Amino acid sequence: MTWTIAIMAGVLFGTGTYLVLQKLLSRIIVGLGLIAHGANLILLGSGGEPAEPPIIEAGTVGTYSDPLEQALVLTAIVITFGITALLLALAFRSWTEQGSDGVEDDTEDRRIARAVLRR
């Protein structure tokens, strides 16, 4: 894996994690997108150094880049794209129904907080 790809993936994972931990749903979704990009980059980098296109012609010998991980990453991109689209639709519905984009506290946390306040 080349350093550029490794560092890029690290930056994407770091920024993505920061955004996912925010309280606004729109930021969480952007963060998820970044994490997914980071994962895709790692997958893309897993095939080794870039080299010749893997089209093997008769009688030639050379170094070819690995085509498998490119096929894998295409599949992964399509899947994450689809789910992110679904997530955006859900976020839109949640926004139209509730009028806010914030993420609520955990149900159990709220129950415990209420129980403490009552005491």
Next chain:
Amino acid sequence: MSTMATLPIVIPLAAAAMTLIVQRSLKAERVIGIAASIASVAVAIWLLVTVDQDGAIVVAIGGWAAPVGISLVADRLAVLLLATSAVALLAVLIYAVSQKSTDEELRGFHAVYQMLAAGVALALLTGDLFTLFVAFEIMLTASYVLLTHRAGGTETRAALTYVVIGLVASALLLTAIGLIYAVTGTVNLADLTVKLDAVPGGLRAGLGWLLFMVFGIKAAIFPLFFWLPDSYPLAPTPVTALFAGLLTKIGVYAIIRTQTLLFPSDGPVTLMLVIAGLTMIVGVLGAIAQKDIKRILSFHIVSQIGYMIMGLGFFTVAGVAAAIVFVVHQIIVKASLFLVGGLVESSEGTGAIDAVNGVARRSPWIAALFLPSALSLAGFPPFSGFVGKLALVEAGFGVGSWAVVGVSLLASVLTVFSMTKIWGGVFWGKPKDGSPFPVARGMAVATASLVAVGLIIAVGAQPLVEYAERAAVDLMAEGTYRGLVMGVQG
């Protein structure tokens, strides 16, 4: 022969496409959906018998032999869980169709349902790490749609947690696959068994625990379970029952498969046993604190996952066999408990323990369906839960892991306590006035047949345990899986 092993995936996929074509007629959709589910059960049972007699069936898709192509491997473990999940899928589908509101409110319910079935089958049968990822995505995307289709404002928000967690887990799984491919140059499970041996110990352990964590999120082990009790109870009953019975167990299956195959250990794995113990205790304590049938049962899902991880953590044939028996028992019993919870909600209008009283008097038949499943979950003899727990305890004694066995027995006692809470709150007490709402006959029949399957498992415990032991021997013997998969042409 080899075509049969692809049918569990092909039948639901074809049925999903067909229901989309005929979606003007709900009746036609239902006929296709139920027919496909019945066919899946038949194929799965045929595979169950054939694979046990003649050995595993391996298919190299597209005629590309492993490790270049993608393999489907129908070995004992895969077909056992395939048959169990097919039965659960059929029973839940009949319940959903009888409840009417489920498939009337979501256009395309049957297509999504069959896609989920296809995803489950592919996850069980695949012999390829990346295809496993794809199978999980098919399964999860279908589950996102099923979970959110009826949700209002608050439910959508809770369901979003589920989707977000699912997406994070998928990204991590993808990362794990990328890293494994980077160090070994293959994603074929059979090929990886050998190639991972050449990887330095620390890196290998890191990859193993990364995979364990990723599938642990899907299986809802401690401390990665917080998404489950908030999201599952929101869905319509049949959907919750299906999720509770199947989805987390497929995560457990992936853990068992990858850990036994790729990261075998010579003795008990302490970290795994600690996680198992914490999962059991925290799950059951969470259940005790709840006041709603579905929420209690949701926390129990978490608690019971701990038992399966414990069986795997022993890393002996007996331990893995016990874990397999426990998974089979849980798929059936958990789904039937949620269906019974749904029956209570349908006939009383709510599932809150405080609001419902005296169901045993008002609808004795619901109580009769609840009791065997609840006792089975708590591990009373002669029910199926007892068989699983006894096997687990024996396996634990076999390796001398006294502490975690003690924790599991404590968790069992607490399970009994929380079940008596449902029983005392919902089924006993003074019945309120007025008669219960009518319940569709199909819902009752579907629930009763699933409870009956649970009882059959208990009666036929001996063959099941022996089958699971043979499956565990296959899993634990080094090189068996590789020998099966490599060199199979077309």
